Amino acid sequence: MQQVGNVERRTILKAAGASLAAAGLGATATACEGGSGSGDGTVTIRYSWWGAEDRAERINKTIALFEKKYPKIKVKTDFQQYADFWKKFNTQASGGNPPDVFQNAIGFLRKYDAKNVLLDLGDQVEAGNLSMDGFRAGLEKFGEVDGKLLGVPVGSNSMALVIDKPVWTRAGASPEQGWTWDDFDAAMTRIRDRAGRAGDSGMYGVMYLYDLYLRQNGKAFFTEDGLGFTEADLTRWWTKAEKGVRTGLVADAKKVVQIKPKSAVAGELAAAEFTWDNFVVRYTSEGTSEYGLAPIPTTDGKKTGQYLGSLMLSAAKRTRHPKEVAQFIDFMVHDPEVAKIMGYDRGVPTTQVQYDAYRPTGEVDKSIAAYEESLVKAGVLETITPHPDGADICEAAFLRIAEEMSLGKRSVDEAVEQFFTESKTALTG
Structure with a gap:
């Protein structure tokens, strides 16, 4: 949440949901236009998040690494300020055309699950396209709702x-x-x-x-x-x-x-x-x-x-490319180079391999890591409500x-x- 990006996460605490208070999603929607495919087998997935230019620059660097590892998957990006993000997302989801993968938060999981928007990623875990192993302090359970995996944590905070x-x-x-x-x-x-x-x-x-x-x-x-x-x-x-x-x-x-x-x-x-x-x-x-x-x-x-809170990545239920979306999420939460690029922009990395890959040198980031380590050591962390x-x-x-x-x-x-x-x-x- 460093610098400008940090303002956005503060808005989560202080203003979550305000942009949706007067809007509702239709219970039914047309077929999702989602990502696209090409004749050579290359597919394009859409990835949206909230944040500012600093976060966008970091995320675009991680996407470049992902596309190098998966040359048949292209990622089309879109980012907004927090309130604008949810206004746009609400409109897209109402029209049956949400992004394939997007940044999410705990307060929206049940809301959009009830409106049939979110993909249960459990099938992709079983298929081997997404690993939920190696998460710190029980964070692998953070995005579970009623036995469904609706979000995968990317950064923790408390x-x-x-x-x-x-x-x-x-x-x-x-x-x-x-x-x-x-x-x-x-x-x-x-x-x-x-x-x-x-x-x-x-x-x-x-x-x-x-x-x-x-x-x-x-x-x-x-x-x-x-x-x-x-x-x-x-x-x-x-x-x-x-x-x-x-x-x-x-x-x-x-x-x-x-x-x-x-x-x-x-x-x-x-x-x-x-x-x-x-x-x-x-x-x-x-x-x-x-x-x-x-x-x-x-x-x-x-x-x-x-408890440890977290931003997370979720997928649209209507995506045409669930496998590719799962591979994208897996890369973003497990690849050590991603952690080195993102730092603590979205919180402390949630997987141990990424946590170990980025060791902060600045005193402020060190204090954040030390604080969360102290919570684990003190044994005070519980499951989120x-x-x-x-x-x-x-x-x-x-x-x-x-x-x-x-x-x-x-x-x-x-x-x-x-x-x-x-x-x-x-x-x-």
Whole structure:
């Protein structure tokens, strides 16, 4: 997620699904136009992803390697900014002409599986065209839904607390593995009182963090078919958020909005922000301080609720070239040269061979690798909570409504009621 590409993955956390909230796919579609073939046996597959120019340059280099190894397979590429990608994908899928292979995320698997868009890659594994061996930390299961392999992970990340290290040092605060939410609150107070800065950027619109908090307490944001928490649960969470803003422990939301897309941490409005671990690269490029990764606070001093998340590659069910698509995905997740080109642009490589092939030399990338290694060593990683059809719309609503609340446009009770109303529609409609 390095440099510009990193902004795109942050958008996953902060705005996933917003572009699809008002659009739906038809249940039926005409035959997929998909990739094309030629008289000499060469086939062309279409590959789409979201990202910016830096990611495109890296991916095009990996495609050149793939086409050299598979001269009978040509890859036609297309990339967009995150929201534009899903608008275009939705239109293509509605017309029965999605790309043969495309970048995907956990919040969209059930959505597009329910609309008969995604190819179950399990058959290609059995045929020997795609290997699911050699993945790190159970990531080979990340793209499985109801026994179907709907996505193959290409890069891993996990939630973390990105901190402005000099500010924390000046405040005398020191986050450690196993610290509690009470410890976190005490650190926020120290930072406000001793360093003269808000402790946190405003974590209460971050769905994935709230998911971890719920998991620490025996619940989860999603079950397989709906929400896994109550209105009373969310009221408590957002009431604490409101108090944090009022007491200066959390940054002024109006100022945070004003400096977007720059983060509140890099903009020196807050000393910390909960986000994905590899976003620390972005903050380093945006800001002038030294930034680091701190562990997720816990309820009991042990359970963080964490899992490794991942971008993934999925295939269209209507592709004319499932074998070639599977070979392409296999190459992208196993070839060591691909890892050397991509680095940590999409997260830490998911297969061990690629992880070993790219050893970062920069301190920031080293810190990301060390953070994920620490999670494995601490034994805190669990299986990701399943996301139901409609999860992307719920996530977008959570972000938007939380921001409205933080800006004083809604009370906590109004915000909670609105979120549950919108979520009920998204998850049942």
